[in-house]
Amino acid sequence: MAVGGAGTQRRGTALVFAAALRAADHGRLQPWRFALVRENALAALGEAYAEVALTMGQDVAPERARAKALASPMVIAVAARLDGQSKIPEHEQLLSAGAAAMNMLNALHMMGYGGFWKSPPGGPEGPLRSLMGFGRTERIVAMIHVGTAKGESRDPTRADPSGFVSECQGAEAHVL
């Protein structure tokens, strides 16, 4: 989904974060951090996207990468704050931050806004991390571009779930 146009109002933004903080969270670690990018900061984000496209040999023209950051009025960077000392495995902490990101997208869509989950250009621990103000134990899991949905969304037909679901037989399956 492409997004552009108007972003959420203050109340909408509060609801998006309320939804994020309701994500499943093993051990109540709250292993997520968010950075809002709006107004003038979007230009800096655009420069960072363009710089990554230029220096990391990405298959994207720098001006296209820059335009991507400027197309929506707000971007929310979501990071997982990983606690390596916790008994909760790091992959569960990462999943929890991912669940927060998905809750945010669902909240945005329910309010009628558009939201798009983009990977952080340069990777989770790349140059965007410090630009967003995240620290060394934090990994960016999503750059959520927020705005109004532009154009038609893709064909909503979904695959048959039966291709992805099996039933446990109560004994070990023979994996082919």
Ligand SMILES: Cc1cc2nc3c(=O)[nH]c(=O)nc-3n(C[C@H](O)[C@H](O)[C@H](O)COP(=O)(O)O)c2cc1C
């Ligand atoms: C972890 C994650 C990273 C993603 N990164 C990108 C991305 O960088 N670029 C992209 O085009 N889609 C990316 N996507 C997919 C889109 O957010 C979106 O799900 C996909 O285009 C399908 O659109 P729909 O969910 O509206 O059907 C990512 C999805 C996930 C879960």
